[in-house]
Amino acid sequence: MFELVPSEYMRTILEEEGIVFTDFQKAALIWNAPGRSWEEKLEALRELMGHTEDAELRGQIEERLRYEEEAFRRFADNAKGRYVYVVVAHGKIIIEGIGYFAEYEMAREYVLGRIRENDESPAGDYSIEKQVIVRDRSDLTVKIRNSRSSLYREEEEEEYAGWRTSVVQFDREGRIRSFDTGEMSREEMAAVDAFRPGRFETLFIKLPFDAQMGASVRNLKDPEGDYTDYGILMCDTKRWEDELHGVEKRQPNVYFSDIQVEVCFLTCWGVWASESINPLYLEIGERLMYGEDEKERAYARALEAFGEYWHYRSRGTRTEEALTALKKTVMQTAEAYQDACLEHDAQERKSEVGKEAMWFYLERDWEKGSRRK
8 A cells, every 4th residue: 555644744743643543544545645546546445445344434445446436437438429538638728639539448548649758748638538429409408417526416417518427637657647427326426425424535634733834845746837846834833723623613514625734835927826735745844955957046045035934924033124124035036036937938948949940951951852862
């Protein structure tokens, strides 16, 4: 089984507090593990089911495995030719269909070929959507159930607007990163409703946490958007304890997604963006080192300034004048990082244009040589 707590920092805290996860909690950590493929999660659940003594958990895992396997079987079934499998490429700006197949396996082979050709593509760069082929007017009203949540089960039919019935998303290794189905019945969905109290999939786990606001952190999940995996923690021990008190008041309406702390990341536009992340997936106290690349150096300086400002502001050990000066440094370093990003992008564009020009002249000269022969 894979490591359930990626953060070495949090593993140390859990060990010091003497906290050992129950099998129910382990199941929740498996199902919500970031960076793990859909297949890895199902295999880990099978392993846990094989040795747990918790009869209720065994039953829930068996229900989940049976549901996922049947849902995927239906997804891959197009024996009657009622669907088309659309391969979708997710670019930074444009999302477009790049292939249309009658069989899932053909679509999958096409995706794997694209991934092999472009090893640097980001995780989740390709997906396969199963869509209804509209043959007559009766197909213009379709059943849409993409969400696993009971909150949306009542929305059973919608007017056709090109919606997918199900979708699989792939990681950079060609494994299934996620799978969402809309082909299961209401009764089948209700049997594994993850938001029903007592289900392992969304189980809230009360965790200890000890850190200072302004600390540098490394995101162990795949970074999202246009920022790096280093950021600044916007939560301390007291704020975490206050959050837990608030969670206790909301019982039983609390979920795994409520286990989170706020982290700020600097975007390439020089703007600090906030994201909520489970502390189990943060390495706290790690600093981005100054590298030789000016863009990396600019980010490290901005990260250091932002962390210093919030550290002293939260502790109240600096005067207003000193905090104002630090805030000015934060703004300046963020702008410097934006400038470095723009310069870096300009150089990359120049490089790409140069490559295109080089190939243009090479091909032109080759064609001329071929004609002379």
